[in-house]
Amino acid sequence: MLKPRLVAESATTLYETLERPLAPVLARMEARGISVDRSILSHLSGDFAQRAAAFEAEAHELAGESFNLGSPKQLGEILFEKMGLEGGTKTKTGAWATGAGLLEGLALKGVPLARTIVDWRQLTKLKGTYTDALPTYINARTRRVHTSYSQASVLTGRLSSNDPNLQNIPVRTADGRKIRTAFVAAPGKLLVSADYSQIELRVLAHIADIGALKTAFEEGLDIHAMTASEMFNVPVKDMPSDIRRSAKAVNFGIIYGISAFGLANQLGIGRAEAGDYIKTYFDRFPGIKDYMEEQRRRVKAEGFVTTIFGRKIQFPNANSKNPAERSFVERASINAPIQGSAADIIRRAMIRMEPALKAQNIEADMLLQVHDELIFEIPTGTEELAIPAIKHIMESATEPAVRLSVPIAVDAHAAGNWDEAH
DNA sequence: TAGAGACGCCAC
DNA sequence: AAACGTGGCGTCTCTA
Numbered sequence: 001m002l003k004p005r006l007v008a009e010s011a012t013t014l015y016e017t018l019e020r021p022l023a024p025v026l027a028r029m030e031a032r033g034i035s036v037d038r039s040i041l042s043h044l045s046g047d048f049a050q051r052a053a054a055f056e057a058e059a060h061e062l063a064g065e066s067f068n069l070g071s072p073k074q075l076g077e078i079l080f081e082k083m084g085l086e087g088g089t090k091t092k093t094g095a096w097a098t099g100a101g102l103l104e105g106l107a108l109k110g111v112p113l114a115r116t117i118v119d120w121r122q123l124t125k126l127k128g129t130y131t132d133a134l135p136t137y138i139n140a141r142t143r144r145v146h147t148s149y150s151q152a153s154v155l156t157g158r159l160s161s162n163d164p165n166l167q168n169i170p171v172r173t174a175d176g177r178k179i180r181t182a183f184v185a186a187p188g189k190l191l192v193s194a195d196y197s198q199i200e201l202r203v204l205a206h207i208a209d210i211g212a213l214k215t216a217f218e219e220g221l222d223i224h225a226m227t228a229s230e231m232f233n234v235p236v237k238d239m240p241s242d243i244r245r246s247a248k249a250v251n252f253g254i255i256y257g258i259s260a261f262g263l264a265n266q267l268g269i270g271r272a273e274a275g276d277y278i279k280t281y282f283d284r285f286p287g288i289k290d291y292m293e294e295q296r297r298r299v300k301a302e303g304f305v306t307t308i309f310g311r312k313i314q315f316p317n318a319n320s321k322n323p324a325e326r327s328f329v330e331r332a333s334i335n336a337p338i339q340g341s342a343a344d345i346i347r348r349a350m351i352r353m354e355p356a357l358k359a360q361n362i363e364a365d366m367l368l369q370v371h372d373e374l375i376f377e378i379p380t381g382t383e384e385l386a387i388p389a390i391k392h393i394m395e396s397a398t399e400p401a402v403r404l405s406v407p408i409a410v411d412a413h414a415a416g417n418w419d420e421a422h
Numbered sequence: 423t424a425g426a427g428a429c430g431c432c433a434c
Numbered sequence: 435a436a437a438c439g440t441g442g443c444g445t446c447t448c449t450a
Binding site for chain 1: 435436437438439440441442443444445446447
């Protein structure tokens with residue numbers, strides 16, 4: 001596969017500084033688990049099932065026949081063979097592609113079946129992956145859900161979570177957020193969610209030394225609106241939401257090792273227009289382009305890039321003869337120092353968290369980590385004490401090893417369930 | 423009937 | 435659709 005793997009040298013560095021001390025912390029988090037309300041999920045499951053059934057009947061009506069909506073093969077044949085629709089593309093194995101982006105495009109061209117399928121998929125996804133699956137993970141003895149964290153599965157140094165994965169609980173849509181309300185605090189307790197604000201863009205501003213970005217963070221500005229303002233010469237005040245949305249996509253694209261092709265797909269615009277956006281961005285923030293070129297150079301010359309703490313992330317195939325693979329490494333080498341530095345920061349915070357809270361006589365059990373977010377369970381009424389302490393530990397996690405040239409900000413809230421705490 | 427690959431989609 | 439990064443996991447489909 002294209003995917004580069006973690007190799008011994010970087011694993012050793014990670015092990016000594018961040019992995020060994022974190023292991024017992026993660027073991028305690030896994031053992032604590034989190035309370036998941038079975039009846040909330042059961043109620044949601046029934047609601048999702050009912051609504052999905054209505055979409056299924058509607059889809060069969062629109063298609064003029066009964067078929068398995070869960071089969072991309074059958075759906076592709078109906079859309080592009082039976083109905084003869086234009087705009088069909090094939091996946092790399094030659095099957096009709098029926099992903100959400102493509103169906104959205106068809107829906108906009110007036111194909112009602114496409115919208116119905118998207119809606120049906122949304123509900124059956126939430127039901128199958130979350131409301132039906134999560135209760136099967138409730139431990140009979142503890143009555144809580146216990147995930148497992150992996151410290152060495154992710155190339156960049158992030159953690160991963162499995163059995164069940166509690167790092168991909170829905171949040172984007174209203175129905176999805178209902179699932180978060182089922183993650184509840186024990187009686188007499190509250191959940192605290194504390195998340196780093198725009199941590200990867202802040203890391204980028206620091207590493208690439210982008211003055212305009214750093215100033216924006218220092219002044220607490222809306223970073224995507226500021227980017228939009230710079231790119232499109234529109235005042236931040238009264239920024240149109242679609243302009244801001246485009247700038248936000250560019251910001252994320254930069255972090256991921258942008259291409260005009262990828263940005264065009266993301267925004268549903270032409271490749272040339274996307275290319276213009278990127279060019280404008282590089283003109284306004286020339287340090288970004290320098291940063292990217294430096295990572296590409298280093299990964300080719302050294303075979304690794306580094307996080308702000310000096311941890312190496314290896315790319316053994318940086319000089320592959322396969323052009324697609326080289327491009328993949330280039331993009332990943334741009335992303336890895338950013339994602340990897342953010343991962344180092346939260347690991348340092350997690351390692352210090354429990355002793356630091358104990359020293360202040362603050363009772364707070366760390367339960368979950370979701371890349372830039374930590375979830376705690378605290379006694380009701382102690383939030384005024386716990387939240388500032390948690391924030392301080394997270395915000396100062398780079399020190400004394402690294403003093404960032406941008407402020408780090410953490411948002412934290414307490415509530416009875418994850419949705420309201422987030 | 424179990425396993426694996428393909429496809430699709432959830433999160434950050 | 436995906437050459438925009440990192441994962442985990444559900445169903446469908448084919449194969450042994």
